[in-house]
Amino acid sequence: MTRVLLSTYGTLGDVEPLVALAGQLRGFGVDVRMCVPPEFADRLAGLGIEAVPVGPPVRAVTRGATAAELTRYRAELLETQFDVFPPAAEGCDALVVAGLAQVAARSVAEAAGIPYVYVTYAAVNLPSPHHAPPPRPGWPEGEGSGHAALWAVDAERVNAQFREPLNRHRAALGLAPVENVRDHVYSGRPWLAADPVLGPAVPGLDVVQTGAWTRVDERPLPPSLVDFLAAGEPPVYVGFGSIGPAPDIARWSVEASRARGYRVLVSRGWADLDLADCFTIGDVNHQRLFARLAAVVHHGGAGTTQAAARAGVPQVVVPVRVADNPYWAGQVAAHGVGAALNGPTATAESLSAAFDTALAPATRARAAALSARMRTDGAAVAARRLLDEVLPS
Template identity: 45%
Template structure:
């Protein structure tokens, strides 16, 4: 079968769709993947045909824009998605959209008569009366009654509406009728949930396909420098914010908190280009890394609360501290608290870190329940469409 897998998001979306593409290819399918240019090495390094879409996100997220400029960039993104996805799709049998803001994928699938599947990586990005929607533009909705939650969802619907005219203009060029509700159009009639059922269960109403998280089997070795650091003492505290733009003092505070507890630190620079404040031997700064291998050797994991990082930390059986910044990260912080495998906080203090470290045994018990076969389950279901 021929598959096109597409995302327009950050590494939190690019990593899982790459995992899915790898599984589909292993099962003998022809697979192409569309993602922002930042992730070419990730995708091609796993042997998948890559097509870039949109600007380099790492550079784009560092530039401040006015609301009018943001609207113009969003409209251009819709047009670019249609151009790229239409060309890349060819005569694909199935188009998979991973994560939100996938304005073109369903329309292109309609135009070529292909199956369309929208996959979310977090339950609270899909409408339900049992949870509030994710944080948008700095607003963090609070869970309430079913009626209050649904009201939150209705208020957020307009975030998608700005692109309707551009989307419909592109649909017209494909000979398709206009749509009224952009959000419902993107989510489709039967969205999938690519999240672990223990960490992020679907609360309802109704049933949906929950495959488990889409994880790669990362076999990359740790660098000699990092391996030597790990071998030279007790398990360290890991600190990293992924593609978030964290303030430098957040890393400084985390290092100070760990040192007060006699813990070493592995600091991942990430897109914020975090730096250590000194060259003491109890800390090491690193770049891109095999998190699966590193997390198993950590005492605790401090991170931004992305779906993939949260799942990888949970599967490693290590306690975690979530420092949420946006979107679904507040949800994942809440889930970590619910399962008592870590803490969600605004900053890393000695007290918060000490509390998290006390949860090591419980985190190890939860780890054995975390599924690692989600990408394979999803690939097999897609082949059965």
């Protein structure tokens, strides 16, 4: 039987797209194994997917770690990957990874003689003269005159962290040294798992864009949430996933919603939001929920942004300056389907103005129109492409 190893290290938004791909591959009769942070092992087991835990719990890493601690975590993760990936790849016919943290993966694939595919969830993560590098957790934002200079600084920082230990392991495997670690991880032709309307590929880059990788979520909404939704007009959703929002953002969002006559629904997330007098929920089915809302206030994660866009609901995006969150905030604003703020500098007044933009009838009309143009078959496209072009026949 054909078997594929999938791997990522990140939050739920990093893991779920690979779960969607796994489901499509299994539908084609392909066996799937996944390397993920340990807190997601039970989730995968419940879906019948073999999970291989890798690294420390990512929730601990993302919660208030200092720059020095993040440097140490990254160094330890590389060593762990070279311990865990080789046995996990045994019997596998290809290795598909998501995220720059997968530094060891391509070397393991080379040593095993199997194809390697790198995937990113946002075009902004790939070097291009059309945009600057995204902010990397724990590293200061680069300084330079132009995008090319900023990408050069970005490559230097990745090399400073990883080149020596990576090449030490490659030498032990009989592999040639790597000069540019970042571009080595990204490969010569990365895959882009983002919707071509909401998050198009950048001109001039050689990428395979498949559409976002999502799976149909069949979970019913909790009865208490169904009752809450039925008890009044569509509410405003406030949630920041695995990201802790800037101080007061959640409270200001509640105040701005209520000032306009809207009820509020608060998602606890990893920030454990629990605002007084608000209906609070945990992990629920966004596909069922978002279409029943007046607006979604969130942090700009790829999954939440695309789920809200697909539901046709207006968005207010307040990103922390990390990874692709600012990029998705910009895409929401550029398409006119909501408003975007700079999280660290947001004020009650700027957030109030963002609500006026997002809740305007014209914004909802544009959100509905965008939803109709978005594709839903990204994971199926990717699975078929793997079978036709990557996996041995």
